[in-house]
Amino acid sequence: GENVEQHPSTLSVQEGDSAVIKCTYSDSASNYFPWYKQELGKGPQLIIDIRSNVGEKKDQRIAVTLNKTAKHFSLHITETQPEDSAVYFCAARGQNFVFGPGTRLSVLP
């Protein structure tokens, strides 16, 4: 089955700096890669997703890149703000829908 790894597990950045979170997956048949943000006491919420026929997708300060050959994808957040502080999960969907272990992002004012 699918296995998703995510790095780093924790990340601290200064407000205004960029943050990058990386994920790798094992199932070459996976074709859908969403990113979720989870704030304290809440359920995960989709922030951006990418499908296997696209290499990059942007939505304002958030971008995701996908390298299908290397089986890895990354989340990029630019001009970070304190409200970006949360736990971020990547996921990969092939036969199964599998989440990465999460990255706790802290944006320091």
Added chain:
Amino acid sequence: DAGVIQSPRHEVTEMGQEVTLRCKPISGHDYLFWYRQTMMRGLELLIYFNNNVPIDDSGMPEDRFSAKMPNASFSTLKIQPSEPRDSAVYFCAISNSANTGELFFGEGSRLTVL
């Protein structure tokens, strides 16, 4: 999360007791998922339904766990008997697809088994 209502939000119970977690999804989504979240294992899929029918329950850890979806607007996850290692946050999520598309999560039910 406005599309999925979970109850209770918090439950504390003693080992051996029966626990029932509830999920009320908004209409129009054919798929319903139950996830469990722990520090050690992250987000794990327990079971999912399509049009109220259980499709994949391979993630259900033991026979102590059962889930039902009697209609499109209600689902339950039951643990009987509960054990301390069942302590976790349980999420219900809905989607229009099993393979792609957004998962809408509820706010979760935090279960503590003493």
